[in-house]
Amino acid sequence: MNHARNAAMALVALLLVVAGVWSSWGSAQHVLLSKGREHGTLTVTGCNEETCSGRYVPDGPPSPHTTLTIEHSVAAGKGQALPVVVKPGTSEAVRTGWGGGLHAWLPLGGALLLAAPVVGGGLRLTRTAWSLAGVGGALLLGAFFAL
CATH class of the missing domain: 2.40.50 (OB fold (Dihydrolipoamide Acetyltransferase, E2P))
Structure with missing residues (x-):
């Protein structure tokens, strides 16, 4: 039962991060591959x-x-x-530039923040969860200050 719960939580966290990348890529590709x-x-x-x-x-x-x-x-x-x-x-x-690049990746930053509690609480990987939250928060703050 424990393995099934871990697999389900890993799948949810992965789904959140993949959805964030997918949402971001629509604009980010034009900034990164310009x-x-x-x-x-x-x-x-x-x-x-x-x-x-x-x-x-x-x-x-x-x-x-x-x-x-x-x-x-x-x-x-x-x-x-x-x-x-x-x-x-x-x-x-x-x-383009830092502001445009960071703004394009905002959905990924939000997805990382959403995935952090799933990783920390569901998978019991607290350091990884704090890392995800830190990267997501830094991305959101960076976009806020760059724009």
Whole structure:
């Protein structure tokens, strides 16, 4: 019975971490693997509840995009100029640099914090649980201060 409980707790913790990576990868891939993608600067002109939009100026050759949208949570405010990378085939941008990279991995940070009590309480691995919580918390705090 003890082995079944440990296996179930390990599966739940693994599921949480994999879900965090899966959720993060949608934005993180554009920040981490930005070589060969379109880079530029987005100047925020207006925001609604979910997104902000603005004027886009590419770093390289002329772009078919003149305006782009970005998540409201990574756009500081109207008039702010942000370094961005364009998601291929869309008019959406992802913030680059430390702030954008840490923001992209926020779901993983939350998943690590959620997995920590499962690992500590269910698997009785307290040091590992504290490590997971520390890494998850550091990721969340880093994103908060970088943005």
